[in-house]
Amino acid sequence: EVQLVESGGGLVQPGRSLRLSCAASGFTFDDYAMHWVRQAPGKGLEWVSGISWNSGSIGYADSVKGRFTISRDNAKNSLYLQMNSLRAEDTALYYCASSGQVGAPFDYWGQGTLVTVSS
Amino acid sequence: EIVLTQSPGTLSLSPGERATLSCRASQSVSSSYLAWYQQKPGQAPRLLIYGASSRATGIPDRFSGSGSGTDFTLTISRLEPEDFAVYYCQQYGSSPMFGQGTKVEIK
Numbered sequence: 001e002v003q004l005v006e007s008g009g010g011l012v013q014p015g016r017s018l019r020l021s022c023a024a025s026g027f028t029f030d031d032y033a034m035h036w037v038r039q040a041p042g043k044g045l046e047w048v049s050g051i052s053w054n055s056g057s058i059g060y061a062d063s064v065k066g067r068f069t070i071s072r073d074n075a076k077n078s079l080y081l082q083m084n085s086l087r088a089e090d091t092a093l094y095y096c097a098s099s100g101q102v103g104a105p106f107d108y109w110g111q112g113t114l115v116t117v118s119s
Numbered sequence: 120e121i122v123l124t125q126s127p128g129t130l131s132l133s134p135g136e137r138a139t140l141s142c143r144a145s146q147s148v149s150s151s152y153l154a155w156y157q158q159k160p161g162q163a164p165r166l167l168i169y170g171a172s173s174r175a176t177g178i179p180d181r182f183s184g185s186g187s188g189t190d191f192t193l194t195i196s197r198l199e200p201e202d203f204a205v206y207y208c209q210q211y212g213s214s215p216m217f218g219q220g221t222k223v224e225i226k
Contacts, residue, residue, distance in 0.1 A: 044207065059214055104211060105169035105170075106154070106211070107166050
């Protein structure tokens with residue numbers, strides 16, 4: 001059974017940092033591209049960042065470029081999102097999702113981890 | 120960047136009725152890169168359709184996708200109680216983008 005389990009969310013002050021993790025199991029992690037997608041309370045889905053299987057291709061939404069860094073550790077079947085200079089508008093439920101490759105639909109999703117940016 | 124606009128914002132229908140959801144792109148999207156997702160309250164999104172018209176694994180055949188270029192449609196032929204949810208279209212090219220969603224609610 002495919003499982004994606006996010007962790008690392010919480011309450012953080014504006015301007016501070018947070019690192020999210022996503023633990024994958026039930027599939028060959030290093031065969032898949034991975035993504036972070038967020039959803040602000042009561043709002044729609046926003047793609048945040050994606051990374052290819054070998055980290056050779058990485059992309060970011062304009063809203064997070066220069067502040068967030070995506071990475072992965074295939075030996076640990078894990079995906080990460082380092083979030084710096086957090087803003088109130090970064091408050092959201094953050095999902096990790098897998099896709100067969102960059103340029104493929106998002107076939108599996110975790111249940112999300114909530115990030116709240118507030119003083 | 121490609122902007123996806125979904126309509127209507129809310130669709131009020133009864134079980135058994137047909138639902139037609141629209142997704143319009145600001146510029147042409149390769150049909151290979153258009154997907155639809157379903158999201159129920161408190162749950163993660165679920166992939167329904169990819170490549171504009173291919174059903175994902177386990178998706179009932181009452182769900183169908185069509186369209187090309189800038190206009191795409193998700194059709195639910197006969198609404199079941201479990202189909203009332205929010206639906207998002209997505210283009211999943213190099214910079215993925217989601218539409219703002221259409222809520223299908225019980226009339």
